[in-house]
Amino acid sequence: xxxxxIATREALRGGLARAGEEMEASIALAQAPACARAFLKTxxxxxxxTAARPAAVAxxxxxxxxxxxxxxxxxxxxxxxxxxxxxxxxxxxxxxxxVARLKAAGGAILGRTNMTxxxxxxxxxxxxxxxPANPADPATPRIPGxxxxxxxxxxxxxxxxxxxxxxxxxxxxxxxxxxxxxxxxNTARLTPREGALPLxxxxxxxxxxxxSVRDAIVAHEVLADRLxxxxxxxxxGYRLAVARAxxxxxxxxxxxxxxxxxxxxxxDAGARIEEIELGEIRDLGSLQAAGGFTAPESYxxxxxxxxxxxxxxxxxxxxxxxxxxxxxxxxxxxxFRARAEWCARVEAALxxxxxxxxxxxxxxxxxxxxxxxxxxxxxxxxxxxxxEFFRVNAQLLRNxxxxxxxxxxxxxxxxxxxxxxxxxxxxxxSAMRDxxxxxxxxxxxxxxxxxxGNP
Numbered sequence: 001x002x003x004x005x006i007a008t009r010e011a012l013r014g015g016l017a018r019a020g021e022e023m024e025a026s027i028a029l030a031q032a033p034a035c036a037r038a039f040l041k042t043x044x045x046x047x048x049x050t051a052a053r054p055a056a057v058a059x060x061x062x063x064x065x066x067x068x069x070x071x072x073x074x075x076x077x078x079x080x081x082x083x084x085x086x087x088x089x090x091x092x093x094x095x096x097x098x099v100a101r102l103k104a105a106g107g108a109i110l111g112r113t114n115m116t117x118x119x120x121x122x123x124x125x126x127x128x129x130x131x132p133a134n135p136a137d138p139a140t141p142r143i144p145g146x147x148x149x150x151x152x153x154x155x156x157x158x159x160x161x162x163x164x165x166x167x168x169x170x171x172x173x174x175x176x177x178x179x180x181x182x183x184x185x186n187t188a189r190l191t192p193r194e195g196a197l198p199l200x201x202x203x204x205x206x207x208x209x210x211x212s213v214r215d216a217i218v219a220h221e222v223l224a225d226r227l228x229x230x231x232x233x234x235x236x237g238y239r240l241a242v243a244r245a246x247x248x249x250x251x252x253x254x255x256x257x258x259x260x261x262x263x264x265x266x267x268d269a270g271a272r273i274e275e276i277e278l279g280e281i282r283d284l285g286s287l288q289a290a291g292g293f294t295a296p297e298s299y300x301x302x303x304x305x306x307x308x309x310x311x312x313x314x315x316x317x318x319x320x321x322x323x324x325x326x327x328x329x330x331x332x333x334x335x336f337r338a339r340a341e342w343c344a345r346v347e348a349a350l351x352x353x354x355x356x357x358x359x360x361x362x363x364x365x366x367x368x369x370x371x372x373x374x375x376x377x378x379x380x381x382x383x384x385x386x387x388e389f390f391r392v393n394a395q396l397l398r399n400x401x402x403x404x405x406x407x408x409x410x411x412x413x414x415x416x417x418x419x420x421x422x423x424x425x426x427x428x429x430s431a432m433r434d435x436x437x438x439x440x441x442x443x444x445x446x447x448x449x450x451x452x453g454n455p
Contacts, residue, residue, distance in 0.1 A: 035153060207223065244277050
């Protein structure tokens with residue numbers, strides 16, 4: 001794997017690497033077969049120009065390549081969110097704040113990345129632009145995870161050092177886990193959402209994927225315009241919980257084995273880990289019985305488009321947005337009160353713990369063919385594939401979406417053995433505990449790197 005951002009930045013500043021050569025390496029990787037369908041539009045000339053500026057190299061992102069999910073405004077580009085219906089929309093007049101902050105920090109925008117249409121699934125398939133294959137398995141095309149699919153592939157292949165994306169129910173952490181990289185979902189209020197096409201105005205979070213935890217800290221500091229406090233506390237200084245309720249259900253053999261090995265390795269390194277029930281997680285089903293936030297909030301944004309062009313939507317996305325028409329106003333308003341009460345109960349149950357450890361997702365990436373979009377040739381086969389798609393999507397979202405409902409923060413770091421398909425360890429807590437989560441992740445990453453042999 002290509003060195004991470006911080007190592008490359010140090011090499012540039014120490015005269016051991018050249019900015020132009022690093023950018024050409026990123027461009028070559030973006031054009032390589034492993035990155036096929038990851039980018040919807042490239043900005044290679046602008047990226048070269050940024051890398052050539054000495055002032056950019058002196059900044060936090062050092063003139064290195066970053067990718068931008070097709071959800072964010074880039075001045076002069078159309079923001080289509082992976083769709084066909086917005087392909088002809090007027091270009092954005094200005095950069096979104098997230099893109100502006102990346103540029104101001106010396107980030108070179110390599111291009112716009114593919115995604116699930118309108119960010120509405122954790123699988124990562126796209127019938128309009130094709131689905132980028134997970135680079136972890138060259139032999140079998142597997143899903144990259146979504147919705148930030150192209151962002152994950154751009155980082156996992158080494159084309160980009162930072163992949164800007166969004167996380168509403170796991171859209172950063174799911175692809176990070178499946179592709180074997182790092183995905184950090186910060187507390188939502190810390191990063192600006194303006195200039196990003198919304199999925200759920202209540203749950204959306206602007207955040208990024210990287211190849212290391214220390215790079216995740218740099219990316220977060222840029223996007224949130226704040227400094228992370230690095231405590232230097234050893235792993236033994238933290239009290240960690242493992243939530244039994246729901247999050248450990250139905251793990252496949254690879255994920256189950258990796259998670260148990262990870263807990264043992266962290267315990268052997270001094271971590272104090274306790275199993276707790278955290279049964280409040282099981283209450284989420286009844287809490288959202290009338291519908292969650294995403295369907296009604298997305299429908300409110302999409303309604304004018306639906307009236308004109310509903311048939312041009314990805315059918316799997318269309319049916320999920322349409323569910324928002326069935327939620328009554330009183331149920332939507334009541335959901336905010338119920339969520340606040342649920343968050344308070346979860347926070348009380350986690351009092352005394354610094355973070356919770358869970359598998360990021362319960363399965364490794366299935367083959368794309370297993371969940372590929374329907375082709376219309378065989379209605380029965382199409383229906384079976386749709387059913388499998390929604391089953392896999394629910395599995396992928398299950399653990400991650402808990403943190404979004406909690407308004408919390410979480411990071412996924414790789415925890416598989418060398419030679420296994422990637423899976424992730426999710427370290428999470430309630431709102432505004434971001435620095436603690438990042439500090440624990442730094443320590444855990446170092447332990448896992450020593451004991452698994454992975455970089």
